[in-house]
Amino acid sequence: MNNSNASNGDSKQEDSHSTKAKADYKVERLDFPDNQVKKMVQSVVFGIFRFSATLNGFALLIVVYFMVSNGLSAITWEFLTQPPTDAMTKGGILPCIVGTFCLSLGAILIAFPIGVASAIYLNEYARPGRTIRIIRLGINNLAGVPSVVFGLFGLAFFVVWMKMGVSILAGALTLAAMSLPVIIGSTEEALRAVPDTYREASLGIGATKWQTIYRVVLPAALPGILTGGILGISRAAGETAPIMFTAAVFIPLICHQALLMKSWHCPIIYMYWQQLVLKLKPRGICNMERPLFSLHLF
Amino acid sequence: MKTNSQTTEKVIQSIFFMIALASIMILLMISAFLFMEGIPILNHVSLWDFIFGIYWYPTSEPPDFGIYALIIGSVATTIVSASISIPLGVMTAIYLAEIASSRFREIVKPIVELLAALPSVVIGFFGMVVMAPLLQNYLDIATGLNLFNASLMLGFMSIPTICSISEDAIYSVPTNLKEASLALGATHLETITRVILPASISGISTAVILGMSRAIGETMVVLMVAGGAAMVPQSIFDPVRPLPASIAAEMAEAPFRGEHYAALFATGIVLFVFTFIFNLVADYISNKYRQVGDSTL
Numbered sequence: 001m002n003n004s005n006a007s008n009g010d011s012k013q014e015d016s017h018s019t020k021a022k023a024d025y026k027v028e029r030l031d032f033p034d035n036q037v038k039k040m041v042q043s044v045v046f047g048i049f050r051f052s053a054t055l056n057g058f059a060l061l062i063v064v065y066f067m068v069s070n071g072l073s074a075i076t077w078e079f080l081t082q083p084p085t086d087a088m089t090k091g092g093i094l095p096c097i098v099g100t101f102c103l104s105l106g107a108i109l110i111a112f113p114i115g116v117a118s119a120i121y122l123n124e125y126a127r128p129g130r131t132i133r134i135i136r137l138g139i140n141n142l143a144g145v146p147s148v149v150f151g152l153f154g155l156a157f158f159v160v161w162m163k164m165g166v167s168i169l170a171g172a173l174t175l176a177a178m179s180l181p182v183i184i185g186s187t188e189e190a191l192r193a194v195p196d197t198y199r200e201a202s203l204g205i206g207a208t209k210w211q212t213i214y215r216v217v218l219p220a221a222l223p224g225i226l227t228g229g230i231l232g233i234s235r236a237a238g239e240t241a242p243i244m245f246t247a248a249v250f251i252p253l254i255c256h257q258a259l260l261m262k263s264w265h266c267p268i269i270y271m272y273w274q275q276l277v278l279k280l281k282p283r284g285i286c287n288m289e290r291p292l293f294s295l296h297l298f
Numbered sequence: 299m300k301t302n303s304q305t306t307e308k309v310i311q312s313i314f315f316m317i318a319l320a321s322i323m324i325l326l327m328i329s330a331f332l333f334m335e336g337i338p339i340l341n342h343v344s345l346w347d348f349i350f351g352i353y354w355y356p357t358s359e360p361p362d363f364g365i366y367a368l369i370i371g372s373v374a375t376t377i378v379s380a381s382i383s384i385p386l387g388v389m390t391a392i393y394l395a396e397i398a399s400s401r402f403r404e405i406v407k408p409i410v411e412l413l414a415a416l417p418s419v420v421i422g423f424f425g426m427v428v429m430a431p432l433l434q435n436y437l438d439i440a441t442g443l444n445l446f447n448a449s450l451m452l453g454f455m456s457i458p459t460i461c462s463i464s465e466d467a468i469y470s471v472p473t474n475l476k477e478a479s480l481a482l483g484a485t486h487l488e489t490i491t492r493v494i495l496p497a498s499i500s501g502i503s504t505a506v507i508l509g510m511s512r513a514i515g516e517t518m519v520v521l522m523v524a525g526g527a528a529m530v531p532q533s534i535f536d537p538v539r540p541l542p543a544s545i546a547a548e549m550a551e552a553p554f555r556g557e558h559y560a561a562l563f564a565t566g567i568v569l570f571v572f573t574f575i576f577n578l579v580a581d582y583i584s585n586k587y588r589q590v591g592d593s594t595l
Contacts, residue, residue, distance in 0.1 A: 038485050038487070038488075039485070041487065042485055042486060042487040045487055046393075046397055046487070048389065049389045049390070049392055049393035049397060050393055050397070050398075052385070052386045052389040052390050052393070053389070053390040053393040053394060053398065053402075053406050053410075054406070055386065056386065056387075056390050056406070056409070056410050056413065056454075056457055056461070057405070057406045057409045057410065059413060059454050059457075060409050060410075060412055060413045060416070061409075063416065063420065063421065063424050066424060066428055067420065067424075114317055114320050117313075117314055117317040117318070118314075118317055118318040118320060118321060120314055121311075121314035121315055121317065121318035122318060125311050125314055125315070126315075126318075134322070135318055135319065135321065135322060137578075137581055138321045138322035138325050139321045140577055140580075140581055141325055141574060141577045141578070142321050142324060142325050143577075144508065144511045144512075144515070144573045144574070144576065144577040145325075145328060145515070145570065145573060145574075146514070146515025146516070146517065146542055146569055146570070146573055147515065147516075147517055148515070148517040148542040148545050148546055148566070148569070149328065149332070149515070149566050149569055149570050149573075150328070151545075151546075151549075152331075152332060152335075152545065152549075152562070152563055152566040153327070153328045153331055153332065155549070156331040156332070156334065156335045156563070157327060157331050161331070177324050180320070180321055180324070181321065184321070208303055208306075208307055209307055209311075210306070210307055210310045231415075234415070235415065238415075238416075238417030238418070238419070238420075239417070239418070240417070240418070240419045240517070240518045241517040241518065241542070241545075241546045244546065244549075244550070245549060
């Protein structure tokens, strides 16, 4: 029938996607009523799609705007460098920042080598088969385990069974277990992005497989691996429930001990939101101090 | 010399293999320890009463450990949040992968991914401080901390997961399928609904299931926003107490190795089983119905 008509209607959208479809042919547009209806429906539907995409963009902006506009004024030098005082209603958040930093550092030191090594095995050594399929299934499932279950595991295993107590070490190990799948995933992606010609060239001049991985593949993939590792840890450090169970103390009396943080076996004061959660227990909106807002910028 | 380096290679490979097993080990240990700490609750209450009991009064005397209301709370928030996040997430993915101008795409895509990086506690905080009073005032309901508010926040939390995985799936549909459809005279919309969506349906379903699994396991948002009443909700504006919220709120005060402690671990087992099934299904779908070439459509 009138192929030319319909294809002309679509060549516009097509242009933006494939460079091949530069329409240097012009076909006269024949506007049949049927096609007009189709075009209207299409533009309405595309409008809805566009609206939903924009809505998602705005959701982030609204949340960030709210946090910044309410919290920015509370961030002062004292707020960042002072320990909390008066049962955590005044003062600053220095111990919380230090605690978060130590936890993330510990978690990254533990999870990074294991994650990268797992990814190297999966991407470089393993052959397709049942073993690798089971390992991948395990990793995917680990990625789906809810954070609160990681918290329970950390409590039962690290804190109680391994007798670490509520400590930075227990928290860091729990966070490491949690961020492992993310690190494996992003490392694999980085390894896949290294062209096979690199590997072939290295093997071709007589290097062993390990030499190839160590000297050629890893350096080429390093930036991607590091980005993924940092992202994984930052997501884990933003999780709250597992840290509540394994590393954080609530009682202001322990503050001094936590503040000094002599060893990996000390508990920490984490961000205020755990205090917030405790206050929440009688349900309803609690009275919040103004500094609470600004915490969420971190 | 040659045999020597070959042995080294073998040793290195097996070391890497051992390390790669770490994830499975962790998974097994998680289940082992959950069961170890959670099973003792069956000495106090039967499995049937635990799962289908409607009273959750862990601290009263004698205590009641029935998590039916909590399960319903979790399922309800997940379903309502899915009905928000699936359309929004999938439509955004289609728009970004197929329709959007590259400029729009460059702006919106990182923003949606950043949404995933927001700590859940920030979203919960937003829901509690901004959304709850808003709902309370405008809809004239008893409390703004309810199922609907929690679902809304959870929905926006799972959108990035759904959106980015679906977008990958849509993006990887072979171009010649699309070109063939357009060449036959189909409009762009027809091509999307009849060709591209069917071809990427496995990826999209995986995305949806993973998004829902994230929503059901999310702790801080439901703890802060869902209202915390352990009862079966009658309407969408009733407060609920989903499983993770219950665990997170009560763990700190449950006596160590007591009944309540065991009950919370058993709740954790239920949650773990839920997400485990979700993930197995997602894995099954993504492997079974994968678009391999052009011919399987």
